[in-house]
Amino acid sequence: MVIFDEINDGVGFCLEGLTETELEFVRGRITEQYLSRIGQLQPDLVPIARERGIARYHTLPTTFDHGKSWPKATRLLDPKYVADFARMGFFRRIQSQFGPSAIISHDELNWRLVRPNQPSDIGPMHADKWFWDAGYGYGSMPAGYDRFKIWIAIHTEPGANGLCVKPASHRQEWKHHFEDKDGVRKPVFDENPDAIETELLPLAAGKMVMFHDELLHGGVVNRGSTCRVSIELTVLFDRNDALARAASLREEMTAVA
Ligand SMILES: [Fe+2]
Numbered sequence: 018m019v020i021f022d023e024i025n026d027g028v029g030f031c032l033e034g035l036t037e038t039e040l041e042f043v044r045g046r047i048t049e050q051y052l053s054r055i056g057q058l059q060p061d062l063v064p065i066a067r068e069r070g071i072a073r074y075h076t077l078p079t080t081f082d083h084g085k086s087w088p089k090a091t092r093l094l095d096p097k098y099v100a101d102f103a104r105m106g107f108f109r110r111i112q113s114q115f116g117p118s119a120i121i122s123h124d125e126l127n128w129r130l131v132r133p134n135q136p137s138d139i140g141p142m143h144a145d146k147w148f149w150d151a152g153y154g155y156g157s158m159p160a161g162y163d164r165f166k167i168w169i170a171i172h173t174e175p176g177a178n179g180l181c182v183k184p185a186s187h188r189q190e191w192k193h194h195f196e197d198k199d200g201v202r203k204p205v206f207d208e209n210p211d212a213i214e215t216e217l218l219p220l221a222a223g224k225m226v227m228f229h230d231e232l233l234h235g236g237v238v239n240r241g242s243t244c245r246v247s248i249e250l251t252v253l254f255d256r257n258d259a260l261a262r263a264a265s266l267r268e269e270m271t272a273v274a
Contacts, residue, residue, distance in 0.1 A: 018031065019114065019263050019266050019267055019270065020110075020111060020114050020115070020227065021114065021115065021259055021260070021262075021263035021266075022263060022267065023227075024165050024227060024228065024229050025187075025229065027185070028184040028185050029182075029184065029185055029186065029187040029188070029228060029229040029231075029232040030182060030184075030226050030227060030228035030229065030232060031226070031227055031228075032218075032220075032224060032225065032226055032227075033107045033110070033167075033224075033225045033226075033227055034107065034223055034224045034225055035105060035106075035107065035169065035223045035224075035225065036105075036106060036223075037223070039105045039106070039223075040171070040222060040223040042101065043169070043171060043248060044071075044171060044172075046094055046098055047071065047094070047128050047171060047246065047248065048067075048070075048071055050091075050092070050094065050128075051066075051071050051074075051130075052066060052067055054086075054087070054091045055077075058079075058081045058086050059079060059080060059081055062077055062078070062079065065077060065078075071130070071172065071244065071246055072172040072243040072244050072246065073243060073244070074130060074132065074244050075132040075133055075243075075244055083132070084137060087130060089127060092127050092128050092129065092130070093125075093126060093127045094126040094127070094128065094248075095126075096123040096124075096126065098126060099121045099122075099123055099126065102121050102126070102250060103120070103121055107167075107225065108121065108252075111227075111252060114259075114262060114263070114266060115252075115254045115258075115259045115262065116254070116255070116258045116259065116262050118162075118254050118255035118258050118259070119252055119253070119254040119259070120252070120253050120254075121250050121251070121252055121253075122164070122250065122251040122252070122253055124251075125249065125250060125251045126248065126249075126250055127248065127249055128171065128246060128247065128248040128249075129236075129245075129246070129247050129248075129249075130244055130245075130246055131178065131236060131239045131244060131245040131246075131247075132239060132244050133178075133239045133240070133241055133242055133243065133244065134238065134239065134240070135238070135239065136238050138236070138238075138239065139235065139236040139237065139238055139239075140235060140236060141205075141206050141210065141235060142183075142206055142210045142213070142215075142233050142234065142235040143193075143204060143206060143233070143234070143235065144186075144187070144191065144230065144231045144232060144233055144234075145166050145230050145231075145251075146230040146231045147193055147195075147204035148203075148204060149164075149230070150195075150204070151195050151202040151203060151204055152202060158253065159253065161255055161256055161257065162253045162254060162255055162256060163230075163253070163254060163256045163259070164230055164251050164252060164253045164254070165227055165228060165229060165230060165251070165252050166227070166228055166229075166230065166249060166250075166251055166252075167225055167226070167227050167228075167249065167250045167251070167252060168180050168225060168226050168228070168234075168247055168248075168249050169223075169224075169225040169247060169248050169249070169250075170220040170221060170222050170223065170224050170225065170247055171222060171246040171247055171248055172222055172243060172244065172245060172246040173220055173221060173222055173241075173245055173246075173247070174241030174242070174243065174245075175219035175220060175221050176217070176219055177239070177240045177241035178236075178237060178239040178240060178241045178245040179217055179218055179219070179220050179236075179237065179245065179247075180217075180218050180220070180226060180234055180235075180236065180237075180247070181215040181216060181217045181218065181234060181235055181236070181237050182215060182216055182218060182226070182228065182232055182233065182234045183213055183214070183215045183216075183232070183233040183234070184216060186213075186231075186232055186233040187228075187229040187230070187231040187232040187233075191206070191208060191233060192206075192207035192208050193205060193206050193207050194207060210235075213233065215233075215234075215235075217237055227252075
């Protein structure tokens with residue numbers, strides 16, 4: 018599989034995964050941050066939150082307002098963990114194809130918590146590129162670099178929650194505009210999302226999807242019985258180097274076939 022081709026041509030995404038040990042590591046880092054935030058919001062909850070685990074967050078006797086309590090800053094892993102992600106198998110496989118220029122962005126290791134049956138926990142359909150275009154708190158791109166996104170299932174119930182995508186949508190223009198909300202410039206989708214056929218990716222915990230920056234995607238209302246937890250990261254790479262490497266990989270694969 019030539020990852021570059023899968024993401025840029027075809028459906029615009031491809032699947033990868035973490036090992037059990039890697040998944041446990043990521044779960045551990047998210048749980049630490051989660052419990053520390055619970056400790057700020059409602060200290061008496063920490064023991065029971067630890068015992069039940071993050072996937073059962075929705076069963077806690079909380080007294081704080083969920084919608085206001087988890088701004089992005091509280092869900093961003095410390096950038097020091099980028100090095101740990103970069104040592105994982107999936108990233109080695111990316112680097113073996115994209116070359117040494119491929120790096121994980123330090124600005125985006127953000128995890129999400131989606132409670133069961135809560136439509137307000139889900140954002141609208143979008144392409145990540147729109148947020149970069151809006152300058153929405155994302156880092157800047159080094160000259161000559163491109164990027165793609167990775168979404169990793171940390172606690173999921175395949176078929177009942179997760180990420181939905183519109184296959185091949187990165188090869189089409191989608192109407193959107195930008196609006197200022199509370200001083201932040203955000204993209205707004207101008208097409209009817211109900212008219213767009215999407216696919217809910219059946220990703221069990223530890224599975225991941227790597228996708229094009231312009232692929233339409235979004236969450237779905239969680240119809241499972243536990244919270245959905247996922248984490249995202251952005252991979253940056255030198256465009257020309259990756260193109261050249263993809264071309265020679267393609268040739269090698271054709272020769273083998
Ligand atoms: Fe996104």
